[in-house]
Amino acid sequence: MPLRACRRHADLPADTSLAIAHGDWYTPSTDLEQLIGRPATSLADVVAARLRALSKLQKFFRDT
Secondary structure (H helix, E strand, C coil), X not given: CCHHHHHHHHXXXXXXXXXXXXXXXXXXXXXXXXXXXXXXXXXXXXXXHHHHHHHHHHHHHHHC
């Protein structure tokens, strides 16, 4: 793969992260909620839930 193509692939996550940090992906739209039929879950809530589940799983294996 040419270096130019590799650089383009590396730029995509960086550009995406920068856009999110600047609020470019924010939308007041409720389209997602209407599509999935429930309130959208924030990334912070998803990560927190996964960390709680991981903690419970680690405790389970530690106690057995």
